[in-house]
Amino acid sequence: MSCLAGDYILLVGQRLYATMNWAYLHLRTLHEGEQCMVAIDRYSRQTLFGPIGKEGQERLQESTVTIIGCGALGTALANNLCRAGIGRIVIADRDYIELNNLQRQILFDEEDITRHLPKAIAAAEKLRRINSNTTVEPLVEDINTDGIESLVRDTDLVLDATDNFETRYLLNDVCVKYGRPWIYSAVVASYGVTMNIVPGDTACLRCVFPEMPLPGTTATCDTAGVLNGIVGAITGVASTEAIKILLKSEKMSRDMFWMDVWENTSERIELPRQRECPTCGQHDYEFLDALGGNSSTSLCGRNAVQVRTMRRGISLNLAELAERLRPVGEVSYNDFLLRFYVDSYELTVFPDARAIIKGTDDEQVAHSVYARYIGN
Numbered sequence: 499m500s501c502l503a504g505d506y507i508l509l510v511g512q513r514l515y516a517t518m519n520w521a522y523l524h525l526r527t528l529h530e531g532e533q534c535m536v537a538i539d540r541y542s543r544q545t546l547f548g549p550i551g552k553e554g555q556e557r558l559q560e561s562t563v564t565i566i567g568c569g570a571l572g573t574a575l576a577n578n579l580c581r582a583g584i585g586r587i588v589i590a591d592r593d594y595i596e597l598n599n600l601q602r603q604i605l606f607d608e609e610d611i612t613r614h615l616p617k618a619i620a621a622a623e624k625l626r627r628i629n630s631n632t633t634v635e636p637l638v639e640d641i642n643t644d645g646i647e648s649l650v651r652d653t654d655l656v657l658d659a660t661d662n663f664e665t666r667y668l669l670n671d672v673c674v675k676y677g678r679p680w681i682y683s684a685v686v687a688s689y690g691v692t693m694n695i696v697p698g699d700t701a702c703l704r705c706v707f708p709e710m711p712l713p714g715t716t717a718t719c720d721t722a723g724v725l726n727g728i729v730g731a732i733t734g735v736a737s738t739e740a741i742k743i744l745l746k747s748e749k750m751s752r753d754m755f756w757m758d759v760w761e762n763t764s765e766r767i768e769l770p771r772q773r774e775c776p777t778c779g780q781h782d783y784e785f786l787d788a789l790g791g792n793s794s795t796s797l798c799g800r801n802a803v804q805v806r807t808m809r810r811g812i813s814l815n816l817a818e819l820a821e822r823l824r825p826v827g828e829v830s831y832n833d834f835l836l837r838f839y840v841d842s843y844e845l846t847v848f849p850d851a852r853a854i855i856k857g858t859d860d861e862q863v864a865h866s867v868y869a870r871y872i873g874n
């Protein structure tokens with residue numbers, strides 16, 4: 499019996515050695531300059547798919563995609579497109595990570611929260627670990643009329659992963675103006691919607707919704723919740739459409755796709771272009787041309803207000819600001835943001851002098867807290 503057991507251990511030992519040896523040789527091969535082989539092999543399940551093939555894969559590698567928003571939609575879209583081999587991904591977001599994000603924002607984990615990382619920075623770290631062949635450029639900023647034109651001009655495709663209509667109408671204006679395709683996506687509760695907008699070809703956002711919905715008239719994730727299943731479903735469709743647009747595939751959808759994963763329903767809605775559309779018909783870009791705009795935004799359902807300065811090109815020294823605030827309240831900072839607690843408020847300040855003030859949804863109160871501690 500003991501002899502049998504001894505043989506068995508010997509056999510297992512030999513197999514283990516053989517496996518380790520194989521793994522060692524295999525890893526060494528990977529490390530010793532066969533990058534080309536590795537790169538091709540990485541996408542083999544995608545290049546085997548006829549409509550993409552090796553030629554399509556090369557085109558994806560030469561493409562730039564800009565993702566506006568890095569929440570549920572943005573992280574899932576970025577994850578899919580980074581793994582699919584898009585050459586350059588720009589991802590823009592104004593916010594930092596909170597615990598209730600982890601249920602659906604797939605690039606983040608608990609450690610990102612303890613490190614107080616902005617969403618775009620944490621996402622970029624993960625994406626670079628997923629695919630080092632993709633260049634990832636995070637932007638921790640609010641997308642407004644200031645920087646959006648150069649952002650759109652410098653990309654092949656824009657993906658809407660925002661949570662508000664102001665940014666979407668602005669995006670629509672800029673993308674139509676510069677002839678850049680974009681994909682509208684939205685999710686709330688158990689349903690979601692996505693639609694390709696190719697200027698000069700398909701309907702634009704304003705052909706479909708001529709007027710921006712009034713604040714408080716539509717359900718949001720903060721008032722109606724959102725299931726992570728609908729995020730996966732809608733971003734699965736939208737990221738595939740992104741690949742079709744980049745490859746100029748005739749299979750690109752010209753309809754609005756709508757789906758409810760709880761009610762088990764889905765629908766394709768045909769949307770023709772409207773000749774009298776102010777944006778794509780008359781080329782009147784009123785959201786882009788709107789001067790200034792609000793310098794504060796109440797962040798729906800979060801008891802928080804974002805305050806931003808209208809002055810451009812500001813770069814705050816967070817270390818100096820921390821020293822100034824330390825006598826007044828608890829303060830901490832890293833390279834990307836400063837966190838300051840005072841009275842019943844929590845202020846998160848970014849180097850561009852933008853701040854998210856938690857503890858009020860009153861914009862006037864937020865402005866006065868900002869003025870008191872950050873200055874004008």
Ligand SMILES: [Zn+2]
Nearest residue numbers: 702705775778
């Ligand atoms: Zn239009």
